[in-house]
Amino acid sequence: MDAEARAARAAETMWAADEASRWFGFELIAVGEGRAEVALDVAAHHCNGHGTCHGGVTFALADTAFAFACNSRNQATVAQHCMVSFTAPGRAGDRLMAVAREVSLQGKNGIYDVTVTNGETVVAQFRGLSRAIRGTLFEEEET
Amino acid sequence: MDAEARAARAAETMWAADEASRWFGFELIAVGEGRAEVALDVAAHHCNGHGTCHGGVTFALADTAFAFACNSRNQATVAQHCMVSFTAPGRAGDRLMAVAREVSLQGKNGIYDVTVTNGETVVAQFRGLSRAIRGTLFEEEET
């Protein structure tokens, strides 16, 4: 099984079970080994008391891209720590795009950077720190 | 106007406009100067592909407590940067409680720590870094 097929299959398996991402309204745009892109059309119910996209929604979007990226090798992996910087507000009607890429993977520890953009504007910079745990997302036949 | 009444009024104003927090299912339990408590009953639609509460939902809960705490002086304040460590999974049926407290407030810059618990178990440790901007949440009469 090649790396891109494995990433696609891992994403499919995760997505099928991921009620939260569907409830948030996320769309999985692309996935590959160590990378993922997830989109969200911001709606009124995603917005907070400042009239802007709730930081938790923006974080969740980035975190979801991170999760698909760090599980793309079919090795069950969890988020241990995350850091986010909010650089511009998102608003209802905006289409936000989160692009995750692998910065480092050493043994069980990974570092993934996610940039959330609204067109040309960067809305958030996110760094996720992952750790592999036991198990796989789907059974892979030995060949 | 005393500090606790101001905090209550600021929270009321924020809450009334905050569609996202209602959509998440958050409950504002308590608020005071520099502190806030927010609860969530985790439902199936909050859960991800690992069968546990989506990190974005846990983050959003902590972030909401942080927002109420850092706006409690009726000085409009935004989250600039946040860091979260996930220490145990939340699951559907759990009642999560986020308790935010002010660690530091120097000029426009604040540091707030939020602990998210499920009964005795700590689910997440969150640190929020805030910055005051122009404006207030509600008009306060000079006396």
Added chain:
Amino acid sequence: MDAEARAARAAETMWAADEASRWFGFELIAVGEGRAEVALDVAAHHCNGHGTCHGGVTFALADTAFAFACNSRNQATVAQHCMVSFTAPGRAGDRLMAVAREVSLQGKNGIYDVTVTNGETVVAQFRGLSRAIRGTLFEEEET
């Protein structure tokens, strides 16, 4: 061996081998299970181009207190990730004190908060994320 004696012995072992901490000019003030206090008298050579204590020196002071705290159970433990917020400048002549406390310890993963103060002023807030590795600091006899 009781917890406090074990912490003292672990600290002694670390300190004996720690050339960097002596070179920095750190003083180990106190150590116990999950906690440590380290002091520094800031000198001219610790200061940067803004005339204030170099952020790397302040960080190193906090990181050292973190290291003593997270190794206090005689389980070899390393810093994986750290975050620091600088809240006030330190200057030559100041005596900085870093106090580390354990916020969370679950299996191999620990969270430690360190506050660096100059008298009443908080100079930095530091959060260290540790991971236990194989080995001990000193051999402990079974009894």
Added chain:
Amino acid sequence: MDAEARAARAAETMWAADEASRWFGFELIAVGEGRAEVALDVAAHHCNGHGTCHGGVTFALADTAFAFACNSRNQATVAQHCMVSFTAPGRAGDRLMAVAREVSLQGKNGIYDVTVTNGETVVAQFRGLSRAIRGTLFEEEET
């Protein structure tokens, strides 16, 4: 004055006043608008009780590259918050290189990523969050 000349002049001004960086043994290798490279030959006195380069020294190296990068526009700028992930140990005899690049600059707020390497090995990933303050590093004539 062009951007690269301004960056060089700002770095020169900072370096002349920066006793700490010289004491650490840092070498300023290159500087430009929004970027900087700083090197360190790790010596025994930089090493801690695990026999590896003290995390505070590695942090200070990254922090110094960050400082030169974020001050390169001759706008006085300070580190507000920093996060570091240690991915491999440095040892006495290693030559560490910290390369800082600007990820984001919006108004007074900047985000800088610094990678610290030892040859092909990444030793640390650092993210620095800066804020511009009043003043410049050197007087620039209007033309």
